[in-house]
Amino acid sequence: MATLQSKSPALFASRCLLVVAAGLLLAAAAHAQTKNSCLECHSILSDNLGVTEEKFSQDIHAQKGLTCASCHGGDANNDDPEIAMGKKAGFKGKISHPQIPQLCGSCHSDPDVMRKYNPGLRTDQLSQYHTSVHGKLLAKGDGKVAVCVDCHSVHDIRPPSDPRSTVNPVNVPATCSRCHSDADRMKEYKIPTNQFAEYKKSVHHEALTVRGDLSAPTCVTCHGNHGATPPGASSVAAVCSTCHVFQAQLFDASPHKAAFASAGLPGCVTCHSNHGIQHPSDALIGTDDKAVCGQCHTEGDPGFVAANSIRDHLAQLAAAIDSSDQILSQAERSGMEVSAARLDLVQARDTLTKARVTIHSANVARVQQDIQPGLASAAKNYEAGKDALKERNYRRFGLGLSLIAIGIVLTGLRMYLKQIESGQNSQAT
């Protein structure tokens, strides 16, 4: 720099001016690009027409560089409302409710457009929507059914991975329930409105909200999202089997498959219910009040006998595991090292879990075959627990003997000391 200054101060000054001018021009250009005259007015307008800059900045579309004009048309660069919202500028105004799917689809169904913004995103949402109950009703002219913005919200649309998004897995049930729990709204469709209340009591809701398992099923997992439709009786098992694969395979090979189909019963939900599905327990099988088998089977038929037999086998293994667990716990409380037996007992529990899956085959012999290794393992570990307690008693007996021996030595030493000291005292006197 010193060299440059010394050569020509005037040239240096002119170059500096050029740099500053270029900077100002760039800043002006950048300002012109980010100008959004729509928000300047709409951010101060009331409810229906109001969209704050803060709200819109949260929207994934805004973050990707889209503006109000991308959906509503018009010229966001012009400060004159007449021109900015004029016909010449292609202003569309408020998009009517039935037109929304088509508008969103104009980009989201176009692979060329989506490739620029999110190449991984599917582009079949609109075609799926047309197959959904919502889409079909919309096509019939029902303007009250859900369209894109009813689920995804509007002007602050977030990606589903965002925990604040209305379509994040944790929020999906509440989003659907906004309409489906509204009795007035659902009246004309004649569908129940207790799904969300039931779902909140279900094991799936617990997995989603308590255990934080985002893969736990929500409304859209079973009903679909853009193609949302209630699963028919014949396809319920297919819906459940996407996660519960083994249960579904066993059910398909069981005599229940044909029997349910002929009775028009919808597979899994016949025994497990649907929205309010509870954690299954062994009480579900058998023929007593809480069991579900008794709904179809009556005393004396082979299914009735089989249900009771399966229930007995499961109860037998569960009781054997409990006994082993109790005796091992007792040994542990006594300080005995039984971790190997504890580990082995896990295998017995796994066997019980497997048998609980096998019951979907409705085959007593297969269930019996499954629980045998578990019973053997539980019996072995019960013996390990018994041995540990025997060892504990042996140790305590040994301790008792040792303490008696120590006591005898101490008494002997005390007597010996007394004898010595009385001798020393008599010598001293």
Added chain:
Amino acid sequence: MGLFRNLHDWLDERFGWNELLAPLRKKTVPVHRWSHWYFLGGITLFLFVIQVLTGILLLLYYRPGANEAFESVQHIMTQVQFGWLIRSIHSWSANLMVFTAFAHMFSVAFLKSYRKPRELTWLSGMILLFLVLGFGFSGYLLPWNTLAFFATKVGTEITGQVPIIGHPLMIFLRGGEEVTGATLTRFFGFHVAVLPGLATLLIGLHILLVQRFGISVPPKLEAEWLAKPAALREMKFFPNFALRELMAWYVALGVLGALAAIFPWDLGVKADPFVSAPAGIKPEWYFLFMFQTLKVIPSKVFFMDGEVLGVLAFGVAGAVWLMLPFIDSGRARRWVNSLAVVALAYIIGMTIYGHFAK
């Protein structure tokens, strides 16, 4: 008896046995209301011997190394004949030894047995106490279970807080930046080679000094006995005191056996360096007062980091305590007893607080 007499004569002829034992025969132990505190040093020594013997037996089966240590201790506890007893006695004895060493130290402090000419006896005893704590810290990691792993992690982290030398010291102790199998092998080395060697030398020196200077009498009583020699009461070291000490050892053996049989030392769960530390993890009880102090100190005290300040404060307090025989003179004599009371109350109070704190 003839055999013993012959052996005695044989030794005496060659080594002058009678001459060697003469000081022991002449040695006496003062008898007064605090005489029972004299047993604590001997009990600590007995527990050390138990540690050496059970430690050697454990060495027959223990394998140092992150992949083997836990399994080898599990094998000792479940498969080796009386392995459970040896390991439980080793662990209980370690804890009792720390307790009796502390009790011995405070009894010496309160009875002022560290006074001239016994300053070196105090110093050697204090270094022995630090070695005992070192035994506890290094031995705790050897089973390589979760509690031991994280306690070592926290303990070595605290060491790392010492200004200037802290970080290099932490790296030296850990054998790297983290607690790993390398830490385990070097802790094993400290525990079975370095510390026992140093401790044996110091115990020898400590006992030699005790023999050289005899057993101290509390100052007041010493003055009384000097003024009125007829009031002096003492017993022969051998056999009177030695037999009583032997009885105390038998009692300690009974207590150890009972603890080992009724409360066998827990093995825990194998350490997994990749899981997070269990909630509310705490060190062994004898480090709890320091740990709890560091926990309650605010993160910043004026311009200093709270933890660094705590570590420095313990360093200063330890140094002052170590120098007690040299401080206890002139005007300072008045507040030395108060200092000992405060130190004891602080250690007990913070240990109880640390035990119940979440």
